[in-house]
Amino acid sequence: MRIPLAVSVSIHAAVLAWGLISFGAKPLETTPGDSLPIDIISDTDFSQLTAGVKNAQKVVKPAPLVEKIDKPNPVDDSTAKVTPKQEIKTASAMPMPVPEVKPPEPKQEPEKAKAPEPDPIAEALKKEEAKRKQEEKKREEQKRKEEAKKREEEKKRKEQEQAFDPNKIAALLDKRSPQRLAAAGATLNSTPSLGLPSGSAATLSQSEIDALRAQIQACWNPPAGVVDAKELIVRIRLQLREDGSLSANPTLLNHGSNSLFQIAAESAMRAIKRCQPYKLPIAKYAIWRDVEVTFDPREMFRG
């Protein structure tokens, strides 16, 4: 038994030594990987990202439409139905053009007939008349001058209008009124990027959606105890004003075959009408101006 034990011990020692050598010679060192820069973004940031390809060519950053260099002014949204009320200048309020008050022409004095009479008064009158005539002459001349000037201007303007400048085709084709408020910005840019008129990709955050949901839910009496609640899902389009009230009647977007669908749809409509105005962040009006809301009796309701 002693010899086998010695053999066994020596075999184990040999195996252990081999293990130490083979494992110890090259400690399993992980090859250090390249560190990747990681930005932590919120889900809002993520939802505002535009999809793209990682290795795509870099394009010029989209710039807002700018027609003249000035301080940026808000661009009027042509699609928006609600516009800030413009002050209408009524005719009465406008200052009337003050007509040039002509000095009343002195009445022809009967003394005129007595002209030959060397009379100091007549003399004086004559003198006066001469003066007046001179003045009249002067005035006439001035008038003529003015008219000529006017004509010349008109001519010039006509010329200007008729002159075809190939560099101004875009301007000629521009159907917008020249009196409009030009979009101003730091740099001129005639090709605006595709996007919202406000220029920022705003989205309703989850809490804001929840807020809208809670507001509508407060007024909604869902049809209780229905069998096929799945068939009673009602989708409604809301159009809201900036103050949160409805700007139009809510429209039903889907139709159901269930006999109770009409009832469910009407209850949803009632809820929407009853709960206005909705309190939502005015800064994101562009988003909630036109929203779709889904009424699901199964989970009360989803925004």
Next chain:
Amino acid sequence: MEQLPGVAAEISILHLFWKADWVVKLVMMGLLAASVGVWAIAIDKFILYRRTRQAMKHFENVFWSGQSLEDLYRALAARPTDSMAALFVAAMREWKRSFEGPHPAIASLQMRLEKVMDVTIQREVERLEKWLLVLATVGSASPFIGLFGTVWGIMNSFQAIAVSKNTSLAVVAPGIAEALLATAIGLVAAIPATIFYNKFSSEVNKQATRLEGFADEFSAILSRQIDERV
């Protein structure tokens, strides 16, 4: 680009052993000792069974060669070399003893001879089976012992993780590796032990059957002798 710090944890066996908890160390040492014992027993038994097999073959050749049983007994009586020879010597000794006295005790000699041979077979099988139970025990118990060491080590390493408040792989891995080493050693001890136990127990069975066969044949020969003498 900035290079991340490489994981410089040593995974050498010695390092893992030294870093382990004392309970795990004890388990590893015990398992190593068990492995050493298993291999020692295995080598010993391997040699023993081969020698026994060869001796039996040799004895059977001599026995059936037609040689006088008396001569054979005289040659082997001093020191029976193997189990079959021991069986033969035990039976012959009983036979001789029965005829030595003034009154030969033949009446129940057959029964006595069988008893003597049974006892001898039992003793020989016991000798062959010695230490085999150790193999069986190691084969069944050492995986559990290794698992215990692993569980203990993982418990410790999880406590270490909780303390460091860091769940990076560099913190978790070494503890678990050292804990798993215990299971590895347990398996290293258990697998050969189980294999050897199965092989050796079947070998013992074979040799016992062979001994019993020889005993039956020899008792048949002796029984014929008894009947001829009466």
